[in-house]
Amino acid sequence: MNDNIMVRWMKRHSLALVAVLGGVAGIAYATARTPAKTAAPALTMPAAQGEAARDAVQDTVQIALLLDTSSSMDGLINQARSHLWNLVDRIGRMTRVVDGKVRGVKVELALYEYGNDTLPESSGYIRQVLPFTTDLDRVSEQLHGLFTNGGSEFVGQAITRAVGDLGWSKDPSAMRFVFVAGNEEFDQGPIKAVAAMDAAAKKDINVQLIFCGDADWGTWDAAAKLAKSDLARIDQNHVAVHIAAPQDDEILRLSTQLNGTYLAYGRDGAGSYARQAKADASSAKMGKKVAIERAQLKAKPGKYANDKWDLVDAHAKNAKVLEQTSDDNLPAEMRGKELAEKQQILDAKLKERTELQAKIGKLEQERVRHVEAERRKKQGEEEKSLETELLRSAEKLATRKGYKL
Secondary structure, rough: OOOOHHHHHHHHHHHHHHHOOHHHHHHHHHHHHHOOHOHHHHHHEEEEOOOOEEOOOOOEEEEEEEOOOOOHHHHEEEEEEHHHHHHHHHHHOHHHHHHHEOOEEEEEEEEEOOOOOOHHHOOOOOEEEEEOOOOOHHHHHHHHHHOOOOOOOOHHHHHHHHHHOOOOOOOOOOOEEEEEEOOOOOOOOOOOOOHHHHHHHHHOOOEEEEEOOOOOOOHHHHHHHHOOOOOOOOOOOOOOOOOOOOOOHHHHHHHHHHHOOOOOOOOHOOOOOOOHHHHHHHHHHHHHHHHHHHHHHHOOOOOEEEEEEHHHHHHHHOOHHHOOOOHHHOOOOOOOOHHHHHHHHHHHHHHHHHHHHHHHHHHHHHHHHHHHHHHHHHHOOOOOOOHHHHHHHHHHHHHHHOOOO
């Protein structure tokens, strides 16, 4: 067989050779020898045609949530508790294209309460509950620990405290929000609206005011104009309706199973693992809608990240975490084992988690289609809530900064 005949024969039978050669070698051989017009797209393109590559760098979205915990504000706190997971999930989908690559975001939350008479008068009845954090289970725990009492609502002072105390990103591309919700006169206390908004503007922090209830909201509207934002008004006692879907129970079952893929390590590992289960239980208590939204968020790598206490997430950021962690800080099933054995345990957990996340993700897509179809049947307009107004404000700023939500 001369060279020309050999080449023609190879081209004709190259795809069949994949089965014989098998694996990566066979695929590489067939791709190289088969003309471009007959090569399978899956073998030659890592992503869909025209789709930009993902950037490993993440931008930052910082949200300081300031909640009025004076008397009669239980409905507002319940909305914050129930909307946490979907809010972070939706905002966490923000992207923008930088140098031809699609860049995602990291969401950091901080929490303040104000107007509660159990807090010291010297503090302006204001308390920083949490500084900026990505630990969503800790945020959930603290939200469920809030209670109402009192009070004297010094909104301007609360905004100024959040602006001055928190570690705001200095990156010009970062999105910085202070979301303030309350239901009494805005200009109480020593710091008036004009001073509070000026302090925020100097750090490029977007202040969104959310007035709860039907009382006189004139001072809030005036403050919103100073903040150069639209005043949002909500019914604090509104409870979102759950639209049931066939996928609900299976999503919740898989989410519980997902907890078993976490390998708690370090001094706070056991406490954080318990906090995860507690957040599951708290969400379930709020209702099936909340529990499902939490389950869906947990299934998104990077959106629900626990690298501070979970070895699987930590290893994704630091490939040497097993080598660098002493045996007494590792899970019991790893102690006393060789590094290779520890790695096998970690790899098995990662594989199981990836499979469970993929299953939940597929069910979520099916569920979204079902819920959207049900909503179209009812032809109802979405009612305003803490979540809808936070998302509306976030989307407005995101668009101005070149993000898509």
